[in-house]
Amino acid sequence: MFVHNKKEGHHLKQYTIPALDVSAGVEAKAYVDTLTKPIGSLGKLEEIVITLAEIQGRKQPSINRLGVLVFAADHGIVEEGISAFPQLVTRQMVQNMAVGGAAINVFSRQQQAEFSLVDVGVMGESFSAPVKDRKIRQGSENFLRTEAMTQEEVEKALEIGYEEAMALFEKGVDFLVVGEVGIGNTTTSSAVVAAITGLDPEELVGYGTGISSKQHLHKITVVREALALHQPNSSDGYDVLRKVGGLELAAMVGAMLAAASKRVPIILDGFISTAAACVAETISQGATGYMLLGHQSMEPGHQKAFQYLGKEPILSLSMRLGEGTGAAVAFSIIQSAVLMINEMATFESAGVSGKN
Numbered sequence: 001m002f003v004h005n006k007k008e009g010h011h012l013k014q015y016t017i018p019a020l021d022v023s024a025g026v027e028a029k030a031y032v033d034t035l036t037k038p039i040g041s042l043g044k045l046e047e048i049v050i051t052l053a054e055i056q057g058r059k060q061p062s063i064n065r066l067g068v069l070v071f072a073a074d075h076g077i078v079e080e081g082i083s084a085f086p087q088l089v090t091r092q093m094v095q096n097m098a099v100g101g102a103a104i105n106v107f108s109r110q111q112q113a114e115f116s117l118v119d120v121g122v123m124g125e126s127f128s129a130p131v132k133d134r135k136i137r138q139g140s141e142n143f144l145r146t147e148a149m150t151q152e153e154v155e156k157a158l159e160i161g162y163e164e165a166m167a168l169f170e171k172g173v174d175f176l177v178v179g180e181v182g183i184g185n186t187t188t189s190s191a192v193v194a195a196i197t198g199l200d201p202e203e204l205v206g207y208g209t210g211i212s213s214k215q216h217l218h219k220i221t222v223v224r225e226a227l228a229l230h231q232p233n234s235s236d237g238y239d240v241l242r243k244v245g246g247l248e249l250a251a252m253v254g255a256m257l258a259a260a261s262k263r264v265p266i267i268l269d270g271f272i273s274t275a276a277a278c279v280a281e282t283i284s285q286g287a288t289g290y291m292l293l294g295h296q297s298m299e300p301g302h303q304k305a306f307q308y309l310g311k312e313p314i315l316s317l318s319m320r321l322g323e324g325t326g327a328a329v330a331f332s333i334i335q336s337a338v339l340m341i342n343e344m345a346t347f348e349s350a351g352v353s354g355k356n
């Protein structure tokens, strides 16, 4: 569906999110209470399965296949010295992921996931297969000087994210992790989350890949000055992405909106992923209802961002990598929850006596 966007004078794609199926959640809860265990004794596993029932619209949620969709892009803001690693590492990590050597490859294999790696904006030449070449441009602009990208580029990135997620759904994927790689993207995510939540960058900016405390102070200043320069509109995700976003972040938003529109559960990962979720919610309200939070990252802004979204992490393993790794690891727990509701006996079927 397309609607007229008065400000830009053209048609902006509308991503329609269905309402959660609250009654399926109620049915799931009632059924979980008939299983052979004291009521509530499987704790968060019970909460997870009820949320999945609401998302999928059925009492007994199921999982066919996990998809892990990773977007890669570079960030002009690296010119400001905000990362511990050189920009070239984005490219090198894409090559590493293409041959299966990154952490996300390991966990994707463990989960028998369908893995897809998409270049939407890495510096340099296009990659060959299995990397999908959907390069929009080579890196975003340095947003301390100028807007990160154009409105057209933001829309294109969202559409690519949407299409790449849909391509996975056509292959039987019905559960999604949206990951990323892009040196500098914790700075970009800090700016995006600060723009949307209104929180002070000081509360959000962390050490990313491992910068010094001096660099950390500088990183806070960079984010603060960028926000003062652009004054993004907190309720307009397109405006935020255009001014202080990143190409992979925008593609992640598109993939998340595709999943939510198809009632496919999304497992959020760390700071970058949760920043994308914040943007998705401003574009299509209700999108975050389709998201579970895999883990709590060590990046301080992550906690602020997921609290803003009203989410609670499944795991807390002191991870701070990104790529989708925390989400992929959390998938095991989600599988346990789904097996529980599908395979446990009820008090009645097993002939077990209920509570006195």
Ligand SMILES: Cc1cc2ncn([C@H]3O[C@H](COP(=O)(O)O)[C@@H](O)[C@H]3O)c2cc1C
Residues within 6 Å of the ligand: 082, 083, 084, 085, 089, 090, 093, 180, 181, 182, 183, 184, 185, 186, 187, 207, 208, 209, 210, 321, 322, 323
């Ligand atoms: C070898 C390596 C592998 C990674 N995999 C994910 N990231 C993560 O770290 C980067 C963001 O941190 P910052 O904002 O400090 O640059 C992104 O590439 C993110 O995916 C990595 C970083 C490195 C160095």
Ligand SMILES: O=C(O)c1cccnc1
Residues within 6 Å of the ligand: 186, 208, 209, 269, 270, 271, 272, 273, 297, 298, 299, 302, 320, 321, 322, 323
């Ligand atoms: O939380 C994350 O996703 C994260 C943290 C540090 C570096 N890259 C990603």
